[in-house]
Amino acid sequence: MTGIQVGAVAGAVWLAAGLATILWMARRGHRDPLWLLMAVVFGPFLALMAAERIERTPRLVHADQADDFPTDSTRVLVGIDESLESHAALHAVLRLFDEKSAIVIVLATVVDFDAADIDWRGRQHAAHELLAAARRTVGDRAVTCEVLAGRPGPALLRCARRHHADLVAIGRKGRGLSVRILGSVAEELARKAPFPVLIVGPDASLASHEPVLARRPTESQVEAP
Structure with missing residues (x-):
C-alpha cells in the first residue's frame, strides 16, 4: 500500500471509532451535535472521554x-x-x-x-x-x-x-x-x-x-x- 492509502485507511478507522462512540452516547441520552466535531478530532480517544461523561440515570x-x-x-x-x-x-x-x-x-x-x-x-x-x-x-x-x-x-x-x-x-x-x-x-x-x-x-x-x-x-x- 502507498502512503496515501495507509493514511486514508488510518483516517477512516479514526473517524469510524469516533462515530461509533457518539452513536453509543446518543443511545444513552447525550445528543449534542458538538460530539460530532469531537469525534472527528479525537477519534478513538473520545471513548475515554465519554466513559467519564456518560450519565446513566435520568x-x-x-x-x-x-x-x-x-x-x-x-x-x-x-x-x-x-x-x-x-x-x-x-x-x-x-x-x-x-x-x-x-x-x-x-x-x-x-x-x-x-x-x-x-x-x-x-x-x-x-x-x-x-x-x-x-x-x-x-x-x-x-x-x-x-x-x-x-x-x-x-x-x-x-x-x-x-x-x-x-x-x-x-x-x-x-x-x-x-x-x-x-x-x-x-x-x-x-x-x-x-x-x-x-x-x-x-x-x-x-x-x-x-x-x-x-x-x-x-x-x-x-x-x-
Whole structure:
C-alpha cells in the first residue's frame, strides 16, 4: 500500500471509532451535535472521554407541580414532544377522561443530558414552550409539567413510577432512520412499563385523535419491582 492509502485507511478507522462512540452516547441520552466535531478530532480517544461523561440515570430538570388535587385522583402521564402523534396522545387522554373525572395529568418532555447542563441551542426553552402549549390544551384540569433529562424511554418510565401513574400515553412515530438507530420510545415503554400504556401511532386519524393501541402489563410486570 502507498502512503496515501495507509493514511486514508488510518483516517477512516479514526473517524469510524469516533462515530461509533457518539452513536453509543446518543443511545444513552447525550445528543449534542458538538460530539460530532469531537469525534472527528479525537477519534478513538473520545471513548475515554465519554466513559467519564456518560450519565446513566435520568433526572428531573424542572417541575411545575399541580397546586392541589385529591389523593385518590387517577394519574396519567403524557409524553410530549414536537410530533403530531404526541399531541394526538394528549387529545386521546382528554377524550377518555372528561372534565368531571378526578384526574391529574402529568405532562413530561425529555431533553438530552447535554441540553440539561449547557442549553446553548435553546432546547430547554423549546421544551418549556411545548409544555406550555400542551397545558393550554388541557384547560382547567390539574396539571403537573416536568422537563426530564436522559434517554426518553427510561426517563418517562422513571417519571411515571415517581408519580405512581395509573396510565401512560405516548405517540408512536414511524420507522425512520432515527427510530432504527436509537430505538422506539413507545415500544420500549410497552415492553417495560408495569402499568397500562396507551399508544397513538402514525397511522391513526389525527383529526379524531383515536388511540390505536392500548395495552395492560402482564402479571410478571406488575409483580416486578
